[in-house]
Amino acid sequence: MILSNPFFLVIVTVCIFVAIRVALYKTGLVFLVKKWWRRFEDCFHVYQSFKVPEFNESMQENQLYGRVTDYLNSLTSIEDSDFTNLVTGKKPNEIVLKLDRNQTIEDDFLGAKVLWETGASTDSTSRSLVLKVRKADKRRILRPYLQHIHVVADELEQKKRDLRLFMNVEAPNRAWRAVPFTHPSTLETITMEADLKSKVKSDLESFLKARQYYHRLGRVWKRSFLLYGPSGTGKSSFVAAMANFLNYDVYDLDLSRVKDDSELKTLLLQTTTKSVIVIEDLDRYLAEKSTGLSFSGISNFMDGLLNSCCAEERVMVFTMNSKDHVDPAFLRPGRIDVHIHFPLCDFGAFKNLATSYLGVKEHKLFSQVEEIFLSGSSLSPAEIGELMIANRNSPSRAIKSVITALQTDGDGRGVGMFGRRVGFDVGSRKSGDEMVEPGGVFCGEGGHTVRDFRKLYGFLRMKSNRSSNSQSFDAGSANRDG
Template structure:
């Protein structure tokens, strides 16, 4: 009797469990359908012969990035079936409410085309470089039935390449900043990227409006000149040299240019470059439609010991642009310097540098632009006083003036008074004047020796204001010079200047806006 009770209890419990299982499967029929479909596809795949095609991230010698890899990866991440992958990465998009899905490493995703079912696998293999170093080889594997290969392979790849991928890349494209990694990790490529979100634009830069217009026109003309460059047998690239003291806006200009063109930025840190061959490989791994930047090139040229084995010849070859033609064109190359007095003129010749742009210390025109941007004022009762101090030769970098305005942005009057105080202090001590004099363009910087196109702010390089500056300094120091003594002091100072330099001549209005070779 007891045994019968146990049997009955067992069947009751089993019946309850079976009922709960059926109920669970019914309630979660989506999971059941998914499992059944997975088994069906697995059985179906086992009954067919497949062929696998590889799309590697880099070509066989790892010199150049495979552009088709990026197109396929973008296409796969746009498929709705990515949500069915076992592991999917979630990232925030360009907008705060955007969520972007990315296929995880070694995961598979399925797609259909012309009635045929294909699968892609994001294969990532770690490879040891040494005891403490390793790199990843990324490859996308396309698995397709052999019976479907002849019918759909080429149309399917063309579908990705033309119809879908280009549209997706345009809609999802965001400007990126690429930085070169240490020279030990060559196998996996040399660039790491992050989103480039620098807010600088040409509208926010404290630069002469006419100079801005010429630069923007030059860039727009470059974008439309592919056939023209090719007809001339020239590489479709444009090289700019930005030179001037620190804090004058060279880096912000690079950001503004990248935003205007919607180009990725490749910033090369020469201290992480092993030798000339390594520098060439970095260039080969850049994409077309990019801005390539080397900052503080003068420091490198004056201190070769700090940059390992990169030679002057290697930099010259890099600037020539021959290698860039092997990796697409439509490139902008930018080099920045604080001064080019000690730079070999052969490095700055036309063909290597097309446009020279001088970034001066702050003058009254750039001060007014800064006041409009930072304080929202176009005129103020203190402006004449600021202009008078600038005329004495006192100056500061735009970055310093901007910082003072940021700190005092709640009170424009206090901000202007703080700028006036800082300028007077600099003029009285004279250390700013010595820095300004050392950073003022030499004969070479004025276009006397090297070729190319030279652009400057109007009034950025005064020619015959030395007497007025020195007289202004005397007024600041003593406040007692007046009447006949003025002319006497001026004549004395002018004579001293002529004896020392023999270069003061002409009115200040002779400043050159653009000098062509």
């Protein structure tokens, strides 16, 4: 009687389906069912296979094999294969998945399904990969798919490579000398207004993807940044962070070592793609009258227009303490695309530094520090950071030393005296997009002055002549995210 009740039957059927589904998922049998279903489905398609052997007939390495392997290892579907190897990545705590032999993994491209089988070659010493494409899809997807593999493999290769820092040396014929670039600065470690940081990040991200866009416009694929602000506000650290983010080499160009315009041209020609080309303290260099370089020599360099081959896929960065006395022609849009202001610390930046350097988010002395900042005192992030590092075992002592430093060295270096403290003036001064800034530091218990600590830092500026007479003027920013 009850069995003939349709309502009861529906309930029972639903319960049975739910129970089967739960059982399939709980036991993992669902993967087996999917596999069988795929095999069943494949019976209705004709596949064409393409083999990618590890070596060619002359036993030379087939580079495509390595590229495809890298590509397959980057696919998320590798996690679904029955057997994968876990190996250490580039960083010691990084674990990466690598495909094992005799596995099949699936990939989707332009709506078509393709299969890759990893297997041993007939002689069982060398390996091979087999790509299976449905015949019906072959004409449409094969070429673009292989192209796509190349593009992804290029990107992966770029990520894997070790970065280098190039410096121009005086010796003839050896324009650039390279050393490994291992600066630990990242966009995360730079104290900067959160909004600004994310703007810079997305600017760099969209630059990386914009090759077609720039080419369609007939423009050289490059982006130029001006970082300006007082000494010790993080400009050089930011250059390093940018290079690490982009995974680009760094060319640190010391203009005082360049004889004339033609040498400058040669230096640019000798840079490679995927690089950040930095000129530090450009304002100071331009202010020195006794230079062998002409206005057009420097501006041509900045434009990279000598030849698109020597500016393609490059980021140019110029740092300055102030752009007030710089000929606006150097800063016009196109020559400099983005202006980023690096100000001295305000209270928000101080709190972010306290969080990262001392692990302190709140402290009873904070209200006193805030008052001093509000009265117009300020120090650079470098100055405050060094004080915190020196007193890192005692947050109270560290904050007290910051207070003392603000009251002595920091007087009048903040908003009060130098005016502007925030800054994102988009294109307001006919000089490209205007982003802005990170913030400041101090140090020195036991009689250290700000000036003493200033001598302790600096990374790209390995040229002693440039670092010895650094000065700081200009002011800065809003809240930072650390």
